[in-house]
Amino acid sequence: MSMKVFEYQLKKSIKRKTVAIKVHNKKVTVYAPQFVSNKHIQEWLFDKQVWVNAQLTKQHNIADSRQNPLKDKQILIFDSIVNIEFKQGTKSEVLNCNDSLLITHSSRVKNTSQKYQQLLEEYLKEQLTAYIEMRLAYFCAQMGEELPTSLKVAIYKRKWGSCNSKRELTFNLHLIGAPYHAIDYVIVHELAHLRHLNHSKAFWQHVEHFFPNYKASSTWLKKNSMSLQWVF
Ligand SMILES: [Zn+2]
Structure with missing residues (x-):
């Protein structure tokens, strides 16, 4: 046969x-x-x-299309699909067991899907912040920059990251689903703005110097921006 x-x-x-x-x-x-x-x-x-x-x-x-973690019971984390189980437990928490997530809420919770969203996003924020902090230290050393004055990770509609003249950096939480190279590219991009607060030729040369393959990562982000977002 x-x-x-x-x-x-x-x-x-x-x-x-x-x-x-x-x-x-x-x-x-x-x-x-x-x-x-x-x-x-x-x-x-x-x-x-x-x-x-x-x-x-x-x-x-x-x-x-956008992800729907509650319906699909899965979410992208660092370019890997992670399964999620949602259920009632003794308390509200996120447990990572064998590369899948268990998200529980206590019996006192009224709006369970809102609670699931809050717990999941807090967890993703912790994961992404830890990665970015580690890579910021690395790339700051490479690029001869002091560490930024502040780092904020949140959901933004129209940007992957930002940097201002006060050296405050922000990063989009939706980056959590991207491969490491794409997150690294956004980090280098924002750090390069510490010297060039524009997108001039000199800015891109600076990015390329520390991240030679930046075009591939930037293209990846443009192509996958929809699938990195989620709705509840
Ligand atoms: Zn920029």
Whole structure:
């Protein structure tokens, strides 16, 4: 019997004990132990077809429209899809277990979806702020800049970041879903504004000097700006 399964990349390893599938960026990767035969893997995948196709459809929708974490039960964090479970618990909190999020609210909460939104956004803000603080320290050292006077992460409609003459920096919380290179680009872009408060040729040369591949990252952000946003 010939079985037609989806396209996938097979990664075998001696260390692995079990077969697993990962669907990411609309691509399927199958991880398997060295000793498992390809025929066995094919058979195993045959049973997983429905699930994989559902994941691929879901990810396709995510790329072209805004995310809806409450409905889709998932969100992009640093370019990876993270599953979320929402439920009532003993208190309101966000737990990160095995790369998925468990968001609970206490029984006292009246407006549960508003609470979920608040808890999720607080969590994402912590994650993004920690990453940006780490990278700011790195790029400030590279670029010979003092650390900025303040850093604010919030949701903005029309900007990824900003910088003013008081050396105050802001970053858009929606950057949390982007790959690291795109976030780094925004950081370097804003730090470059410490010397050039404009988008002159000198400004772009300064950016390019410290982030040679900036055009690719900037294009990535333009192309994916819709899918980095979310609605509740
Ligand atoms: Zn700018």
